[in-house]
Amino acid sequence: MSHILEVKNLKKYYATQKAVDEVSFSLEQGSIFGLLGPNGAGKTTLIRMITGIFFPDEGEILFNGKKFDPINDVVHIGYMPEERGLYKKMKIGEQAMYLAQLKGLSQKDAMAQVKDWFVKFEMQSWWNKKVQDLSKGMGQKLQFVTTVLHEPKLIILDEPFSGLDPVNSNLIKDEIYKLAKKGCSIIFSTHRMEQVEEICDHIILMNKGKKILDGTVNGVKQQFKENLFSIGLQQMPEVISSNAFKAIGKADHTLVVKINEGHTANEVLQHFIQQNNNITSFNEMLPSLNDIFIKLVEGTPLSRQFEKITE
């Protein structure tokens, strides 16, 4: 697989803090990449270096295999910043045309693309409206269109779904999938972990300027799993004692168990089968990215949502 973007030991220090400290990662073509991290982790600074707004203090960015050259390569990047905005008093059609032409499209190409996307998002009737007349969600759609209409190879979306209703969220999500299928690579920066789980192939997690996690969504979950299983039982046993596992929570007819080191899930099932307890369900509980995120970032324990058993 070819890498559209490779970031090597990137550093950017401000007077008071290390905004980005020795961050490296690479992005495959056509993949959707999640860039996670708490507020102030250095995501925006990292993105601004990738988009050529900032120059890194140290390190290297390779774009499409070659050293990143902001002046020529920015036309292949579409960036939708978190702090987004449009000219409030400009007409929507003109605004889209303007932004497209700034990305290097000719007037004719820009017109064709803008019209195409406006049809796709059912925005044709907006052409002569001003941005100040749009709702927040409508503005968001327009912003997304202006980000992608020059067919960039790399699209960077910072919180693209904030303020969107589920229908429009899905509309944009589908477009993101389509773009990825066409070979676009997408960097997706967000705090909304459920969206990351749903959309991203690969994630990195940043905290205090450093990369602290890198891998596929599933790989990361496996890495952080705590051998937790949930078992649906017909009768909730009064006392549970086994060498193989420990019950750490229960609710109604569901028991959450943690399998001890060196034991397997089969032993748990055997335990309840021997007791003639009917098992209605059995699932591995992988940690959600949200949990991993919180655990890594704050160092807080995982299973806070369960009621503690008093033994």
Place this chain on the structure above:
Amino acid sequence: MNKIWLIIKREYITRVRNKSFLLSTFLLPIVMILFIFGSVFIAVSTKTKAKVAVANDPGYFKNSIKSDSSSISFDFTPGVDSLNYAGKGFDAVLYIPNGTSNNYAIYSQKQLGLETEARITDKLNKAIENNLLQQKGIHKETLDSISKQTKDAVELNNRVLDENGKAKEANAGLAYGIAFGSGILIYITMIVFGAMVMRGVMEEKTNRIAEVIISSVKPFQLMIGKIVGIAGVGLTQFLLWIILIFTLSSIAGAFIPHELLEQANQVNSQVPGGMQNNTAALKFLEFKGILGTANWGLILGCFFFYFLCGYLFYSSLFAAVGSVVEDAQESQQLMFPIMMPIIFAFIILSSGINDPNSKLMFWGSMIPFTSPIIMMGRIPFGVPWWQLGLSMILLVAGFLFTTWMAGKIYRTGILLYGKKVNWKEMLKWAFKKS
């Protein structure tokens, strides 16, 4: 380059299409011309005539003080005093003191205007002077004939010698008018268009579109595009004004009866210190006669040069301020150091214009901070070529420097949110090595 052009085009078109641009462009000249002609009309038609009763006349005033048909009339009816003058139809009563006291008193219900007071004093002085002359044996007829001859005896014609010793016709009034007018115009436009640049930058910053744009173009391109686009708006406005004022004034001029102009001329010449009160009608007459004495090519050329370069000099500084603030209130504070030299230049101009070649005016017209306004105040009076050249070179160097400096401040400031910045910090960014 292509991208800068796109930015210039957008800045220009969105502003020129704006209603406020159309309003200010087309209404301002109309309002100005209405104002000028209106004030002439008012000056001519609503001149009030003050009737002054003279009490305690020692005898000679009655014969030697002259009523002025258009503004003041003196009356020597006996028995008028400060208690009954109003009832007898007078506006004021003047008491002549006994003996050699110079304590003349005038009583009126309304405060007399400065002009009227000055005129009365003038007339009294003249009457006393005449009386003294007559006492020394000069006949009244002799006096009358002298005063007739001395009226309009001198017409001062200032001819300025150029380097080759050739005399040129010069007109101080016209030069003064042009100097002051263009100085004011540059002063106003630098502030108006500078503030426009600042608001534009602030708008991009607070709307959060700056980051989107800057991911496609360099911050410097965005700044220059905005500055040049707004300069285009300014030039367009000037051109439209010139065309409008020219057509409107020739139309209006054709409608003003000759009589009224003559009258205006008279009114004007009677005003003490007439220069400041130069009414438009007089100027109109003057312009008709002596318009040719000014070097219009040079003046207009220099005006556009100094407007453009002065604007470029200051607008980049305004852009730098716009890039670091998030609301208008914050900007006031930072704008102050930029406004200071502009206002200062204007003060120098208004106090130094009577002596356009003084040291103060010379240095003011060299230093780029003040030269656009002050040099324009000197040019109509004639400026040596080397001074003009040096001033222009310094101004161009000045605006290249401020643009370079502002570009560096802008680049850092435009993406910075939630931090209060002062000039000290901005200068640190400007001179930071990158």
